[in-house]
Amino acid sequence: MSPFPDGAPCWADAMFPDVSAAREFYGQVLGWTFDDLGEEYGHYTMALVDGKPVAAVMPVMPGPDAPALWNLYLATSDAAAVTGRVAGLGGTVAMGPEDVGGFGVTSSLRDPAGTAFSLWQPSAHPGFGLTEAPGAxxxxxxxxxxxxxxxxxxxxxxxxxxxxxxxxxxxxxxxxxxxxxxxxxxxxxxxxxxxxxxxxxxxxxxxxxxxxxxxxxxxxxxxxxxxxxxxxxxxxxxxxxxxxxxxxxxxxxxxxxxxxxx
Known part of the structure; x- marks a missing residue:
């Protein structure tokens, strides 16, 4: 069960062509330290404040050049059910629902105007470990x-x-x-x-x-x-x-x- 109510922001991550440069930038601007989960998880790298996860950075996916951007996840207790309603409301499903290595279930969605966001139904990873504090x-x-x-x-x-x-x-x-x-x-x-x-x-x-x-x-x-x-x-x-x-x-x-x- 998510510690965040359904519909509330619960996580944020960003893809970068140069993750090392991103770590240097956000480390200085927001005071983050980092924990790279390793090759098994595509070098998905947790950003930490006082040892608590506040966001993540990761390499861009292989393929056509993709811009660096931040993505927001909204909490859900049932990613499959919410994803199934998106098309009927005029939105689109870009991906999912998909289990992410036991950490949780996610879907990548767009609203009718093309606004991109994701869902997060947590398992091992509940989401933000700290909010409303410097760097979070x-x-x-x-x-x-x-x-x-x-x-x-x-x-x-x-x-x-x-x-x-x-x-x-x-x-x-x-x-x-x-x-x-x-x-x-x-x-x-x-x-x-x-x-x-x-x-x-x-x-x-x-x-x-x-x-x-x-x-x-x-x-x-x-x-x-x-x-x-x-x-x-x-x-x-x-x-x-x-x-x-x-x-x-x-x-x-x-x-x-x-x-x-x-």
């Missing part, structure tokens, strides 16, 4: 070019409770499970470059957002959204030196009132 996962958002499609698909698939943020300048919703917010939905603005697809943005906590961004840039990363302070924390969106996008947030540095939600 803290939040994620579905950033979509088709908000209406996302709003139909995800709440129907996982039974989310939906909260609408009352901000005339932003189309943002919060999806909750048993009254606890677990995932955000952001409609991509019209000025976002057309080559940016619908995607999931993963946030990792840092003690100092500006310092994390400076380190990322020094190591060859790029800033997509410069640091800004919000009621939720001071955050920035960046890309690592191999092009994988993620966000960093210092939740202890806040400004302004929390937005109203209906």
């Amino acid at each position: 996962y803290v939040w994620a958002e579905v950033c979509t070019r088709d908000a209406a499609a996302a709003d139909r698909f995800f709440p129907e698939l996982f039974g989310y409770e939906v909260g609408v943020v009352e901000d005339p300048g932003t189309d943002f919703r919060v999806w909750s499970v048993e009254g606890r917010p677990v995932l955000g939905r952001m409609a991509l603005a019209e000025d976002v470059p057309p080559e940016v697809p619908s995607h999931v943005s993963v946030y990792f906590a840092v003690p100092d957002c500006d310092a994390a961004v400076e380190t990322a840039v020094r190591l060859g990363g790029q800033v997509h959204h410069s640091p800004v302070t919000t009621p939720f924390g001071r955050f920035a969106a960046v890309r690592d030196q191999q092009g994988a996008a993620f966000s960093v947030i210092d939740t202890s540095t806040t400004e302004g009132d929390m937005p109203s939600m209906t």
Whole structure:
């Protein structure tokens, strides 16, 4: 049984052309140490904070060149049942359900707008061993070019409770499970470059957002959204030196009132 409720983010990993470079980058930006599971598991490498698993990095799969990117896993107690409902809701199944060496069962899915995400039904690997601490996962958002499609698909698939943020300048919703917010939905603005697809943005906590961004840039990363302070924390969106996008947030540095939600 998962320690995370169905529909809640429970794990994140990323594929890289150069895993050694990724380890160097995230080790300095997020303070991770690493545990390579070895050739038997395709050199899937756990990222650790205080010895607890917070994410993983791995080599890209053989075949056509694939971009480096982060992937978010949503918890489920029945991967087969959830996967079986995806097509009927307008989504697609890229892979699965598939047992991963006794660690758990996964499926790779896309919503109707093409947003990629995965399911995780745990066995030996329950998911995040630490959250909401420096270097660990803290939040994620579905950033979509088709908000209406996302709003139909995800709440129907996982039974989310939906909260609408009352901000005339932003189309943002919060999806909750048993009254606890677990995932955000952001409609991509019209000025976002057309080559940016619908995607999931993963946030990792840092003690100092500006310092994390400076380190990322020094190591060859790029800033997509410069640091800004919000009621939720001071955050920035960046890309690592191999092009994988993620966000960093210092939740202890806040400004302004929390937005109203209906």
